[in-house]
Amino acid sequence: MVKTLFLSLQDLLLTPIYLGILYGIAYAVRSKVTNVYTRKYFIPALTIKFIGAIMFGLIYEFYYHGGDTSGYFAESHRVYDIMGRDFTEGWQLMTTAVGGTSPATLKYGGMFTWFTHAPTEDFVVRLCVVLAILSFGTYTVMALFFAVLSFSGMWAMYITFIKLRPQLYEKLALAVLFIPSVFFWGSGVMKDSLCIGALGWVFYAFYRGAIEKKNILRVTITGLIAAVPLVETKIYILLAFLPPALLWVFNENSTRIKSAGLRLVAKPVLLLVGGGLAYVAATTLTAGDERYDIDAIGERTKITADYLYITSVTQEGSAYNIGKLDGSIGSMIKISPQAIVVTLFRPFLWEVRNPIMLLSAFEALFYLYFTIRTFYRAGVARGLSLVATTPILTLCFVFSLIFGATVGISSSNFGTLVRYKIPLMPFYMCGLLIMEDIARMGRVPKRTAVAARRPQTNLRPA
Template identity: 60%
Template sequence: MELKDLFLTPIYLLLFYGIAFAVRKKVTNKFTKKYFIPALTAKFVGALGLGLIYQFYYGGGDTFNYFAHTKVVYQAFSDSASVGLKLIFGDNTKFDPELTRYIAQMYWYGSSTEYFVVRVAGFFAIFSFCTYAVIGLMFAALSFTGMWATYITFVRIFPLAYQKLALAVFFLPSVFFWGSGLMKDSLCVGALGWTFYGFYHATIEKKNILFAGVLGALGAYVLVSVKVYILLSFLPPALLWVFNENNQRIRSASVRMLLKPFFLVLGGATALLGTTKLTAGDDKYDVDKIGERTRINSTYLTSQVATGSAYNIGTFDGSIGSMVKVAPQAVVVSLFRPFLFEARNPVMLLSALEATLFLYLTIKLFYRTGILKSLKLIASQPILTFCFLFSIVLAVGVGTNSGNFGTLVRYKIPLMPFYLSALYIMQYKAAVPKKPKRPQLNRLRNTPRLAVTE
């Protein structure tokens, strides 16, 4: 960070808060309104805290590597607006002699996923005098819009738990810390939120389909561009969610029983087709190669750690079968580790405290409700089925790929709000034997489509 960060950051914060207070009444109601500014503040704290931790604790890292690339783009824009725009919006797979001297300074120019982050940061740099802290705040604000979309979607589905859902979505320390600054993760948690919002409103609620579909498609595009495996983990449970909802709306119990296997097979086939088409030809995520890539990534990341943060979930040879074998350990390590006694530094301790909370709530809920009753409840509620399946699928993926807790804490943040939200919704469902009366969450006057939390 530089001296200009100290001068410009307060000015931009005032601007961002002014915008936030202006739009708050349009995207909230009397129940959700009180969480809007605190949740945004948590994101801003996370963005600034991320920069400070990387500068003074780690002494550098990915966030400053992104910023170094961003400064090259900003310099190019200062030299020639057309050249800068080419670097931001142009095709980085084609040679352009006009860009040569700038490309030579950017190691990640040929990497589509990392360079996507640079594109976004470069665009923000134009409006922030290429100030690291301000760009971080812009990433936080962009990420916040998607997380707010996640929250109001959950509240729309289950209004009774609006207070605990706010905790699950906004106030988990790892989520607002790692998912707020100039990093891939900020874009991913925001994009996942818009994908979730768009998918629910377009396919489940079936209202404002075009508007919701466009937002969901934009979110999916960002996920494909940055971390496609999140979308791959999302698609199968989401499609199953659609078919479960449609199945439940059939009045005849006998017809429901007859059609349920059809919905399951169709959902699975659609998900398989979507995931294979999305990754065909991709060296990193092609279904035929994903097992081998997972083995290589895990081995590499584990070998790079000499601080005691590495973990071992067993051996696997890169085949899908071996991944299935280590899947249970991968789920445990992603959701419930590191344990408190495994924490070796303050960052790991923070993650360990969250993992302990997840473990405590999971054991408490399943113990009080009963394992069989809990499983029946999950199977009978499509939103719970979706959340738990998505969390488990992504947990297997990140648990087998990480190899150490340092990277795991970042990789797993997209699943954390969904898993904890599912626990809280399940807690309410288990406590109320009969269908509860929905509270009157009336819309504010002139509330647009984003605030449909009645």
């Protein structure tokens, strides 16, 4: 029997207790990861993640009547129950690789849809089993743990952005920590929560290790650990982030080469090395995986998009069509501009078909308004020049465009798109805010000048 998510006495009793414990830990570590400027956002941002995690479960339980989050919980709870009856069998299930066999998988394999069968879902289910042990199999408590994991990476992302532009610490807090769709879709028991938290830590590790060049060994380990959920669940996020991140590192470090001649020689070499690393990562990490293999990604994207389009037309009325996709890389490139527009600025208000879409439409309308306002104030030519010459802006917008095209092409469904696009949203908004601030100042400040104005932060990677 599949256990429901809510309406159990266990949830009502344990959730307040775990909230008290988690808040106690948060208050204990707050002084170590904040300063006088950022401290006031720490607890409110964590609170909004807790609210988002619980509300996410409620929406899926009572509005959608099930979904991926229900599946993760149900399958992890089955393993948790097996462990309670026979820990050896449960441990065999936990330690048997996907596609492998053991006495336990032969006995219980038919009970599972994802666990031991689907690699990307299997990772989340295994994590949920661990959290089920810590939470006594309670969904709401498990959701709180997912919110904490997501929040830790989002806070690392925020700290990184304010190191780069400290005078915007208030606006950047809103852009990273309080975007409605991000704290809602990125807080519950889902892959999206793990991935946006992991991306925040990878971003932090790149900055701390490759640009600040501090605690290199420690932040390298942190970045590698953070990359695991991305590789295991949504590797396309990492592949979209890696090339602009390498370009960001190159641009930041090339400005420190005082000799113009040496910069001229170093730039193509570093670009070649960065491009080579990105290609190796893209081909090596995806080799043999039909979902992301470079040779098959066009056809796989077409299959996914067609399936989601048909599903959304017949079930939800939330489909969109941006052009013909024939399974080739060329067709993907051709419709990329429309995909970027749909990711960033749609659904439009007249395309709304349900209450969830309405909230997404208002948010998309705000993004459109803020984009137009920013480029109007900065000037289109000036804004594009800033993107090309300011390293952090290059990262934010190149990543947003690459990722926006990727998810816009593959989704074909506003309902899934609103979840898929959340990794780019803080970067895009922060890019607009930083561009507006630089344009307002009338010049691109030197890094030394920026550093002189930075409030000191002392975030320490886990």
